[in-house]
Amino acid sequence: MNVVIIGNGTIGSAIREALRRVDPLLPVPILGRGDTIASVADADAVLLCVKPHQVLEALELLAPSMPHGSLLISVAAKTTLASLRAALPPHVGVVRAMPNLPVGELAGMTALANESAPEHLERSEAIFGAMGRTVRIDERLMDAATAMNGCGPAYVYLMVEAWIDAGIKLGFSYEVARTLVAQTMLGAAASVLASDEHPAALKTAVTTPAGCTIEGLLQLEDGRLRSTIVRAVLAAAGA
Ligand SMILES: NC(=O)c1ccc[n+]([C@@H]2O[C@H](COP(=O)([O-])OP(=O)(O)OC[C@H]3O[C@@H](n4cnc5c(N)ncnc54)[C@H](OP(=O)(O)O)[C@@H]3O)[C@@H](O)[C@H]2O)c1
Structure with missing residues (x-):
């Protein structure tokens, strides 16, 4: 063609x-x-x-x-x-x-x-x-x-940037933190696409009872990540 x-x-x-x-x-x-x-x-x-x-x-x-x-x-x-x-x-x-x-x-x-x-x-x-x-x-x-996938990479880059900052605060070099974060995002996205499971079920598989993942998830919920993301996409869509 x-x-x-x-x-x-x-x-x-x-x-x-x-x-x-x-x-x-x-x-x-x-x-x-x-x-x-x-x-x-x-x-x-x-x-x-x-x-x-x-x-x-x-x-x-x-x-x-x-x-x-x-x-x-x-x-x-x-x-x-x-x-x-x-x-x-x-x-x-x-x-x-x-x-x-x-x-x-x-x-x-x-x-x-x-x-x-x-x-x-x-x-x-x-x-x-x-x-x-x-x-x-x-x-x-x-x-x-446009708001979902056209603008979407910018939302992800913002999250990647913040997550790398956390890695640097924890003592990783920028290069190592970048690889840890970007490959984790890629892997999580690949498992969502490969699975018929709802993302909530995939999240549960990572969340050991009384483990550290639930500590992190609670902070994200306290910070209203879920509603912030929904409202960000709606704002980009002019909805
Ligand atoms: N950027 C994204 O991630 C993305 C994703 C999905 C869709 N889009 C859509 O893609 C479109 C372009 O976005 P962009 O970010 O690539 O903008 P951009 O970087 O400004 O690119 C547009 C290019 O088109 C050129 N152009 C304008 N009129 C032309 C003509 N008559 N003949 C040939 N070239 C001409 C511009 O030249 P001048 O600089 O001289 O004006 C400029 O180089 C937008 O409508 C946007 O909605 C963008």
């Missing part, structure tokens, strides 16, 4: 890095502002990776060059399928995607929406599925997906 990326910023560059890792021989043009858009003429899929307020200007430039049967995948937050369709000729398919930055490590999480065109979703899944996991969602949940 010929893929062209528009927008060489944070997420566009991460997606290009991911596609290079998947196939180092695959040319994946990434176009910045002012670059010639001629390369979209052969594209099966164009990934639009510009800020929401830059979308319409970019589509105005792209629309005349988009080939018949091609697909425009927009990762822009808050930019509806209807507004994308209105800016493009009818022979171009449209999908909204909400990926996150770990696509660069082939560990991304991408939500995809376009209820009316399964073949376009399949093409989008082929692209983003190579860089991590994908889910199909209703378009009405795209802003919620």
Whole structure:
């Protein structure tokens, strides 16, 4: 599949890095502002990776060059399928995607929406599925997906940072503390994905009666970690 990326910023560059890792021989043009858009003429899929307020200007430039049967995948937050369709000729398919930055490590999480065109979703899944996991969602949940998985890595980085501070206070070097924390997060996430158990059951397995885990958990509950996380995600979603 010929893929062209528009927008060489944070997420566009991460997606290009991911596609290079998947196939180092695959040319994946990434176009910045002012670059010639001629390369979209052969594209099966164009990934639009510009800020929401830059979308319409970019589509105005792209629309005349988009080939018949091609697909425009927009990762822009808050930019509806209807507004994308209105800016493009009818022979171009449209999908909204909400990926996150770990696509660069082939560990991304991408939500995809376009209820009316399964073949376009399949093409989008082929692209983003190579860089991590994908889910199909209703378009009405795209802003919620932005808050859940699009913003999500930032929540985790904040927790990692604090947890490393605890390790340093306990006497570990930064490098050792970082490895202890990041691999523990990775392992816990892997066990959630691999298991049908509710996270509460997985937590119980770690919590020996009268042991030290329950001491830590009580502090987290006293600090309202649970409601803080819920409210943080709701605030990011504007809910
Ligand atoms: N960052 C994330 O983790 C993340 C995750 C999921 C989704 N998103 C979405 O991805 C989009 C981009 O976010 P970002 O963080 O990557 O922003 P960014 O770093 O500002 O990247 C946007 C890039 O697009 C370029 N651009 C603007 N108009 C263009 C045009 N007409 N042709 C070619 N390039 C153009 C910009 O150039 P200039 O600097 O010259 O304007 C900039 O380099 C946003 O809509 C956001 O909602 C981001």
